[in-house]
Amino acid sequence: MTENIQLNSEGKLKHFLSIEGLNKTLLTEILDIAESFIGMNDQQIKKVPLLRGKTIVNLFFENSTRTRTTFELAAKRLSADVLSMSIATSSTSKGESLLDTIRNLEAMFVDMFVVRHAISGAAHFIAQHTAPHISVINAGDGQHAHPTQAMLDMFTIRQVKQDFSNLRVAIIGDILHSRVARSQIQALNILGAAEVRVIAPKTLLPSHVESLGVNVSHDLTSGLKDIDVIIMLRLQKERMTSALLPSESEYFKCFGLTEAKLKIAKPDAIVMHPGPINRGVEIDSKVADGPQSVILKQVSNGIAIRMAIMAMAMQKQGAAG
C-alpha cells in the first residue's frame, strides 16, 4: 500500500475501510472508546450528542438486516441524523451508477457514508471519489474486508480474555469467500495474538492463505487443540452448487462444531460466529446456545464498536472544520 487513504495527515482515522494499514495503537483506541460507550446500554437515556447535526447515510447495495440495524442504532445514539438506503443492484450495474449515487447524495450535504457492497474494493472506490469532507465506513465489500465486524469480534474477545498475546484463535469454514475472516486475521495479527489458525477444506481456502499470517489445518479434530477462541463462519448455500462442497451434511460431519469437538479445545474456549447462524450446518444448536457461546454478546457489542468508529472518523472532521 503506497499511501493509507484511511488516515488524515495527522494519522487520525478519516475513513474506516480495512484493518490493513492500521496499527495496534489505533485498534486499541477503537476498543477503548467502544468500552466507554458500553456502559450507556444500561442507562435510561442511551444517547450522547457527539454527532448532533451530522448526517449519516447507510448505503446498502447488499442486503443485511443486522449490520444495517446496528449501524443505524449506533448513529442514532450518537445523535446523528441517519438515513438507510437499500439499493438493489445487479451484477451488470457499473461504476458510473455507483458514482452517480454517491454524487447525488453528496449534493444533499451528507457527512458520512456507511457502505456495504458485493464487490471487493467498492468502499475504497467511494472513499477515493467522494468529496474530501465525507468519511466512508466499510460495512463489508465483496470478499475483501468487513472491518467493523472484525473490531467487534476483537472487542468481544478482549472482554472475555483481556489480553491477546497468549491467545490461539481458530477460524473455521469458508475462508475463501469471507471478508470477515480476512479482517479478523489482520486484526488478530496486529493485536499480537499468539496464533491464528484457519481450518477448512482446500476448496474453501484462498491460494497462498499462509501469506495472511495463519497456520492451516484441514481437520477440525486436530485443529482445535489448544485453541482459546473458536470463530465459526457462515456457510452459504451456493458453495454446494458451485462444486466447492458435496453436501451440507458432509460439511457438518467434517467441520461442524459439536459439543464433542468443542471439548478438544481449551476448557475455557469461547465460541463466536459473525451470524447469521446456519444451525446444523456449521454449528450445532447446543453449542451455539451453550455456555461457551458469546454469539449474542457479539451482537450487542456491535453497536458500541460502530459508535466508536463513527465518532473517531467524525472527530477528524470536526477538527478540520
Place this chain on the structure above:
Amino acid sequence: MSQIHIKQGQIIDPANNINRIGDVYIADGKVVSVTHEPAGFKPTTVIDATNKIICPGFIDLSTRLREPGQSRKATFKSEAIAAASAGVTTMCLQPDTNPVIDTPAVAELIKELAEKAHYPQIYPIAALTRKLEGTELSSMLSLKQAGCIAVGNAQQSVKNLLILRRAMEYAASHDLLVMFRPNDYWLGNNGCAHEGAVATRYGLPSIPEEAETIALAQCLELVELTGCRMHFGQLSCKRSVIKIYQAKKYGLNVSADVAIHQLHLTENDMIPFDSSYHVLPPFRTEEDKQYLREGLASGTLNSICSDHQPHDIDAKLGAFPETEPGVSALETLLPLMLKLVEQGAISLQQGIAALSENPARVLHLNSGALTLGYAADVCVFDPELTWQVNAENWKSQGINTPFWGQEFKGRVTHTLQAGKIIYSLE
C-alpha cells in the same frame, strides 16, 4: 518524387545485422540505400539523426483501436496519431470490435477507416469463430481475401476443443496464421487478478496461471495434430515460457509474444484497487516476470506487443473487479523496451528485433527491416530524451495507464510509414 535523407544516426537493423552510424536514403516510399548515397539522390527532406537511433518502424501484434463500435473509447484517428508518435508503423487489430471482425464487410470497413486516418498499415485479425462465440467457424478464406492477416480469439476462450481443432485445421488449409491467447474459460472463473497473495489479501476473484498453461498445453497438442501455424499472444507466466521452449525444441511451428507491461509489473506493484492495473492476463509474480524477460532474451518469446487497449474514463471508474481490463500502451512501448535494455534484461538489438524483425516474420510481412526495396517504415528515436507521461505529451484517447505521471527516457522524434513522414516531434 519525394526523397528523404536520414543523416548520421546509429542504424540498428537486426534483420540485416547492421549496427553502425550511417545514413538511410529513401525514395518513392522505399529504402534505396543504407550508408552510401545513391547516384543523383536529391533529397526533398533531410532528417538529422545525430545522436539518435534509426531502426525499422515497430510492428505491433496486438492492438485495439475501438472502432467500429466503441468510438467513445478511441478512434482510428486518435490512435493512429498515438501509434505514429510511438514509432509504430504497422498494427494488427484484434477482432473483438463491435461488430466482431467475422465478415469481409467489417474487414473492409477497417481498411477504409485506416485510409481515412492516413495510417494504412492496419491489419485486421479475423475472428477464429463466428462472433468469437467458439461455436461456428468464421469465413476465414473470405476474411483473408478481404485483408485479414490472421485469425484469432481475442480475449475469448474457445471452450469446445473439437471446435478449436476444426478451426485450426481449416485455418491450416488456407495457410492462415492463428493468433491465440490461451485461457481456459472455466479455470479463469471470471477472475480479475493473479491467484496469489495479493488477490487473497484483497479478496479479488483470481485467475490461476493454470488457466493459461493448461489451455496452452492443449493448443500445442492441437498444433501437432492439425499442422496449424500458431502464434501465442500475451503470455504471462513462467510455465508458459517453458512450454513454448519445449514445443519449439520438439519442432512445432509456433511462436509467442509478451505484452510490454508484463515485463515490468507484478501483482506486488498493484496499488490496491487501482483499476489502471486491471489487465488480462493479470500481472503475476516476480518469478514470472523474470522468466518472461529470460524468454525474450533467449528468443523463446520472439516479439513484444503493446496489447494497446484504450478506454474511456468510465470504463475504469468503479470497484476493481467491475472495471474493464486493459492498458493504453502504444506510447510507453519504446521507453519500456529501453528500460529493459537499461536493466540488462535484453540488448538493444534484441529489443528492436522483438518490435520489428520478429513480428514481421510471424506475419510473413516484407517489413520490419531496412532492407533495400522494402517500404520505408522507419523509426528515429532519441534514446536519451526524457519525457513525462502527462496530458501534454499523451496522444491516445485512452489515458488508462499505470505509468501515468512517470518520467521515461527515450522518445521517438520521427516516424516514416512507407516513406511518408507520419510523425515528427516538434
